[in-house]
Amino acid sequence: DMKVTQMPRYLIKRMGENVLLECGQDMSHETMYWYRQDPGLGLQLIYISYDVDSNSEGDIPKGYRVSRKKREHFSLILDSAKTNQTSVYFCASSPGQGGAETLYFGSGTRLTVL
């Protein structure tokens, strides 16, 4: 079953705490993405990962970093979370170059930073 799994689904953190969002996929896709979704802004690209240890900044990388040590796992890290990082975060994977291929999304993590 082709699946992208995100953990946790809901997370509440205090400002200044570190946050780890995890994403896994069982399709051996090379390319993985982290997006955030805010009302009226659509999906904004945070980071792209082309494969293990091969990552690139997206459009809004400030305040975020990523880690991909295995092809099936892609983590998003917020060091010292800020209230403006309250959002819904989506992970996605693609079999090749996502600009021409279908993106498969996880169910999202709703992060609230107090």
Next chain:
Amino acid sequence: GDSVTQTEGLVTLTKGLPVMLNCTYQTTYSPFLFWYVQHLNEAPKLLLKSSTDNKRTEHQGFYATLHKSSSSFHLQKSSVQLSDSALYFCASGTGGYKVVFGSGTRLLVSP
């Protein structure tokens, strides 16, 4: 840079009526265009995609035609159902890795 514009934030319709959701894009490359649909509390899923100029693409009753001359990829359906209520995103890729999404259009269908 590349961009995608969806002009309607919210579209409300009575079931059985036709709908068109607008999407225009800007890119310097030959584009791939996508429509993704997101139902409440679910993940976005691919609805349609196309890279062929002037060819109609259809899926689940929805259809869209990529018109490179006008940089448009509008989503249409001839008769909406209650289950079509969702958030619809238009997205553009250039065959590389990056995909740019529009701001989304929420479609609400009432009985």
